[in-house]
Amino acid sequence: MSNFLKDSLKNAPPYIPGEQLTGVIKLNTNESPYSPSPKAIAAIEKETNKLMRYPQVDANDTRKALARRLNIKPENVFVGNGSDEVLRLCFQAYLEFGSKAAWSTPTYSLYEILAGFAGAKIIDVRRRDDFTVDIEALAKAGADLTIIASPNSPTGTLTPLNEIDELASKVKLLLVDEAYADFAGITASKLIDKRKNLIVARSLSKSYSLAGLRVGFAVADNSIIDDFMLLKDSYNVSRIANAAAEAALDDTAYFETIRTRILSTRRRLEEGLSKRGWKVFESGANFVFAVPPDRDGGAVYKRLLEKKILVRWFGNDPRTAVGVRITVGTDEEISRLLEVIGE
Numbered sequence: 001m002s003n004f005l006k007d008s009l010k011n012a013p014p015y016i017p018g019e020q021l022t023g024v025i026k027l028n029t030n031e032s033p034y035s036p037s038p039k040a041i042a043a044i045e046k047e048t049n050k051l052m053r054y055p056q057v058d059a060n061d062t063r064k065a066l067a068r069r070l071n072i073k074p075e076n077v078f079v080g081n082g083s084d085e086v087l088r089l090c091f092q093a094y095l096e097f098g099s100k101a102a103w104s105t106p107t108y109s110l111y112e113i114l115a116g117f118a119g120a121k122i123i124d125v126r127r128r129d130d131f132t133v134d135i136e137a138l139a140k141a142g143a144d145l146t147i148i149a150s151p152n153s154p155t156g157t158l159t160p161l162n163e164i165d166e167l168a169s170k171v172k173l174l175l176v177d178e179a180y181a182d183f184a185g186i187t188a189s190k191l192i193d194k195r196k197n198l199i200v201a202r203s204l205s206k207s208y209s210l211a212g213l214r215v216g217f218a219v220a221d222n223s224i225i226d227d228f229m230l231l232k233d234s235y236n237v238s239r240i241a242n243a244a245a246e247a248a249l250d251d252t253a254y255f256e257t258i259r260t261r262i263l264s265t266r267r268r269l270e271e272g273l274s275k276r277g278w279k280v281f282e283s284g285a286n287f288v289f290a291v292p293p294d295r296d297g298g299a300v301y302k303r304l305l306e307k308k309i310l311v312r313w314f315g316n317d318p319r320t321a322v323g324v325r326i327t328v329g330t331d332e333e334i335s336r337l338l339e340v341i342g343e
C-alpha cells in the first residue's frame, strides 16, 4: 500500500477470490463447466468491428432482454459489471461511515470487505447449524442495509420466498443476492412491486456460463435503479458484454439444456458423496457444501489438489472448515472426483 491511501482504508482487508489455477479439474469458483451459448459467441464476433465506438451508456439492449426474460419493465433493471458491481453500489449508495449492515454468516465474504471500505458496522446474525437464517433475529438487528444470499454461498442454502418477503416487511432496505437463483428456479424479483425496499442482485456468470464477461444485474423499484445509474461508471458494460448478454438471454433453449445438465450432475454428486458417508447440505445452487466423515475439510482439499482437483475450503470459520465446497462440473469431472474420494 502507498502512503497516500486514505486512513480509513489503511487497515481494510482485501477480498480473497478462489484460485484461478489451470491444469486442474477446476471446481472451486462455481463457474459453469460449459461454454457460453453459440449465439453469444457469434454476437461477440459480430460486435468486434464496432469497438472504436463507446457502448450504450445504460446497457439498454441487455436491459430490454432481461425485461423480456423476467417479464418486468426495463426501468426496473440495472445492468452491472458482474453482480459484484451491484453489491458495491449498494454499499456506496446506502451506507455512511458508522452505518449498520447486517447478514448471516457463513456467507459471501465480499460483504465484509465492502463494509470495511464503507466504514460500516457489521452485525452478524449467525446462521443456524443447518445454515438456515433466523429471519426474525436478522430483522431485529435494525440495520441500514440487510443482506441475504439465497441460495447462499458457500452453503447452497435456499431461503424460502415467504421468509424473504417477511424480512423485507421488517427491515429498512433488503438486498437479496441471487447469484445462483437460476439453479433454484426461485427468485424474489417478483416481489419488487410489493416491496419498494427490496433489491435483487443476479448474475449471468454462473447459469449463463459468462463469468469471464462480467455481467450482473439488479432488479428493484425504479427509484433504486436511478441511484445505481447515478453512481455507476459512465460505461460500465462493454459493447462485447452487452451484445453477448443479450444473445445469451434470448437463447432460452441453450440455457435450459445447460441448467438441466448441471442439476442432474449435482444429484449424482450428492448421491455419490452421501454413499461415501459424507454429510451433504441441501443446495439450490450449482455447487454443494459437504462434510467428509472425518470432518477434516482441509485434508480433503489438500488430498484432492494432489490429484489435480481443485475445490474450495473455507478454513477461516470452524463451521465451514469441517467440509469443502464443490462446484458441479461436467459428469466426467464429477466421476473423477468421486473416484478419488472413494480411494
Ligand SMILES: Cc1ncc(COP(=O)(O)O)c(C=O)c1O
Pocket (backbone or CB within 6 Å): 029, 030, 081, 082, 083, 084, 085, 108, 149, 152, 153, 177, 179, 202, 203, 204, 205, 211, 215, 216
Ligand atoms: C453469493 C455470490 N454473490 C455474487 C457473486 C458475484 O458474481 P458476479 O460474477 O456476477 O460478480 C458471487 C460469485 O461467486 C457469489 O458467490
